[in-house]
Amino acid sequence: MADQTNNLQKFNFPITDLEQPASASTLELDDQTDYSKRSQWLRAAVLGANDGLVSTASLMMGVGAVKQDIKAMILTGFAGLVAGACSMAIGEFVSVYSQLDIELAQKKRNNQARVEEDEEENLPNPIQAASASALAFSLGAMVPLLAASFITDYKVRVGVIVAAVTLALCCFGWLGAVLGKAPAIKSCLRVLIGGWLAMAITFGLTKLIGSSGL
Template identity: 75%
Template sequence: MAAAAALNDVQISIPEGQTESKQRQQPDFDYSQRAQWLRAAVLGANDGLVSVASLMMGVGGVNKDVKAMILTGFAGLVAGACSMAIGEFVSVYSQLDIEVAQMKREKRRGMGDNEVVVVQETQKEKLPNPVQAALASALAFSLGAIVPLLAAAFIHDHKVRMGVVVAAVSLALVVFGGVGAVLGRTPVVKSCARVLIGGCMAMAITFGLTKLIGIGGLEM
């Protein structure tokens, strides 16, 4: 009887140990670590998509020529990608300067040599890269801007072209919003709706104001 009781105790304790081991081996992932690069990527793609599409819709409101829309969109792509890259480079470089200055201040506090080395090595691994951030931002903007350009490039009928651009951009906005929500583990429907409504409002406002100016007598 004593041996059987001991055996039962062993059989019960093994699953508990395995459960604790699995829990230790599978810690919860900190999704806040993705926040910085995810914000830059989603912002860049959405900015390229919405700004270039809005420019093309505005021009399309007063000019039916497909070449005018494509040239406007391409100019917006190049100008926007350069602007995003420069802005991200300057912003991240400023952040880098602040963090390096903080490292120097910590070194002057009189910490031991070994402690200083450990702290500096750890901080250097986390320092932002301005060039990488600039390239990523420009690439994300360009990827978003390509969508309306491709949607309008092969359609000759003006009304159909405008409708296809709106449809393609709306679909891309939903996709970008959904991808950002999934990667960040945030509500998908809310994220998609927010991005879609904002993008459609930007296109509608640009189209309406440009059309109003065109009706007022300005010809292209």
């Protein structure tokens, strides 16, 4: 019996990497993916898109509360797009550049004046953040502008704007959650409720002030 056991042990081969499940390596790579590296441009892009969508739609809704003229709404939305995109780009550039200065100063204090290439990739990029923010703002602002451009009836125009903004808010919230590996439903709800509140408050206050004869 002992001889048979020894003979069997002679034919025991070590398990190679090829025999291990392929899914294990895939899961390991997924677990090692650092999604926090996306936070810089993702934050700028999502914030810019949401801000462009909500602020432009709110401006158009506010003007629409006191003036039903389509030309007034379109001009207001276009002015909001241009001004908002410039403001977002400049604000994001200044903010990220300040963060960059702080991180570089910290490295010098830690006697790391010579930054390696891999470390430079992790440093914030002001131009990238500003460009992403301005582009995303413009894309978001185009939604209510396009929704209202070809509708002459006032009530239908307002309804289409609200519907288009609602759909876009859900898409932006879902996209940000997917790219950042965050819960999609919670992200969509936060973005959607915030956008609705902004439009409702702007419309209501403008309507109230307009009805008072100011």
